[in-house]
Amino acid sequence: MARIVLVEDDLTFSRIVKTFLEKNGFTVQTSTKVKEAQTILGNEKFDLLIADFRLPDGTGMELLQWAKGKFPQLQVILITNYSDIRIAIKAMKLGAFEYITKPINPDELLATVRESLAQKVQVQPSPSDQSSEKIEYIKSTSPSPYVIGDSLEAQKLEKHIQLVAPTDLSVLVLGETGTGKELISKRIHELSGRKNGPFIAIDCGALPKELAGSELFGHVKGAFTGALDNKTGHFESASGGTIFLDEVGNLSYDVQIQLLRAIQERKIRKIGGNKEIEIDVRIIAATNENLLSQAGDGIFREDLYHRLNEFTLHATPLRNRKADLEQFVKGFLAESNQRLSKSVQGLQTDVWEVFYHYDWPGNLRELRNIIKRAVLLSQGNLIETDALPAELVNFQSHESPFQVPADYHSPLPARGNSFSAGDYKSQFQEQEKELIQKVLQDTRFNKSKTAKILKMDRKTLYSKMEKYGLE
Structure with a gap:
């Protein structure tokens, strides 16, 4: 029986959700504050954390970051108001499994809880050291298969991808959160000579700062407290393939120095080790930050920026490529139907009007979640407006x-x-x-x-x- 911690300061709402989940076979322990939830999670083992974003002594985001640092295998679902949509999307970048918006639909909540618990964690021996262990999440960070698109912006992007993919140039992918930067990077990998090698995606924003160097480059046994075995880092694991560093601007200055050396010399050294290890990887980095501006402020190394930026690609926001909206919707519909065992065929005309009118601040990730929610709630063959969040339907564009x-x-x-x-x-x-x-x-x-x-x-x-x- 799966065990859940629910963190919600609205006691009536908390009691309703707790009762509903327990009726569906889950064990639920409730909390109203961040610190209280941390104590509960520290004392017993749980499978899932459901947290409201706004709490009396902090935020669900803070609790998410703490929980992922302490218990990497714990799944996290964030509850938000629709006005918090940008925050919720950032939370997913930090490791949240999903976000759901208030008012909560019981069927949506139950489906999300079950889906999160179905995503197990595998522990596999490292290929270079059978005594060490490598934790890998069985969770796709890609919102959908790559869509080339018909818009001029999409065609231009695909042309540039086709040009740079066969080379070994380091690529910097720029764009807002949720615009599909990882999909672009996978596309480059699949069109390159390294396509038969591994593609390893690292969310630098979700790496605990004190362990980032170890995660990327590995460590030797005894290098620091808690280093009980040798560990193979992501760079070594990606040999012969491509490593994707998402939100690279979040790396600490010390790790930036290590990364610069790895790029320049094509060698790494494990934390606490003396032996240099040659690496053969292509680096693709992505960010929604202005790294050049950060370099001027001393936050990001300018020499590293230029090493990463041998070629630049721009992921276009969804609001600027609505000519491709139908293709994205088609892909997300197919994905949602498969995951939810439904057979929704399309959208009502008035839903299309809402979609074309909306600005999509969360880009593809937001569209994917909206489609999945609507498919779950739809009873017929077509999605109707009553399956959409009220804030989406009532959205007033300033354009x-x-x-x-x-x-x-x-x-x-x-x-x-x-x-x-x-x-x-x-x-x-x-x-x-x-x-x-x-x-x-x-x-x-x-x-x-x-x-x-x-x-x-x-x-x-x-x-x-x-x-x-x-x-």
Whole structure:
């Protein structure tokens, strides 16, 4: 019987969740504060931690970081308000299994709990030292298979990937959280000469600072308190393949020095060891931070930045590649149907309108979670708006449904100049023509996608295309 710690300061809500989970066969111990939960976790063994983000003496994020440092095999689910969506996504980068938003749907909670507990931890002997142990999570950090996309931004990215993949250049992938930087890195690996070697992804933000050097480069027995066996680091394990350093800006200055030496000399030295070990790995790093700015502030080494940045790729935010939204939704629907044993076929028209209108601050990771939740709640073949979070449906974008080009200048005249209604109409029509043409190019003249992005029906789009000679 799985054992769960529930940390929630709303006593009524906590009692409801506890009763519900116990009725479904789980043992649940409750807490209202971070420190109290730490004491409970330290005294007994648990399988899952469910924590509210906002707590009286701290946050669920702080508890997550502490728990993952002390008990790496413990699964963590974070409870948030929808307004905390960016924080929740960051929590997943720090090792949370999932986040769920209030108000909580019981079926969603139960499915998430069961799914998290199904993700077991394997302990395997290290290939180079049978006496040591290597812990590996059986958890996919990829939101979906890589989607090339039809938008101009996506096509440009794929072209650059095709160019850099066959080389051994170090690549720096830049982009917001949740934009698929790991997927881009896997794509590079799969198109490279190292595709038959290992691809090892490391979330530098989730590495305990005092153990980061050991995790990356390994250690010898007795190197420090708790080093009971020799340990093979990720760099040695990735030999012949690719190592992906996500959120590389989170590495401490000391570890940055070790990483720089590994890149320059293609050799590593285990913590506490004297022997140099040659490595043959390709390094791909990713960040949502401005590393050059951090270098100027003395936080990140500038020489390391230039070593990592032999070639740069930019992961485009989902709000800027809505021409690819249908492909992503299709992939996430298939994934969710398989995981939840459902057969949802698609989205209602009004759901598509919500999706195209929304800004997606959490990018692909947020879209994936929304789709999974909606598939779980849907009773029919199509997802309807009542399966979406209310905040998503009621979202008010500050932008026009038309994406105004960055180089567009307002047609309004300088004060004192005459400007007739006819002039204004002419300027508006010219602007509308340019916008429609731009979206058509982004979607490679896919009329259905263009109509959805511009929030008009296809008949209206065809009429305007004929009017402006855009056939």
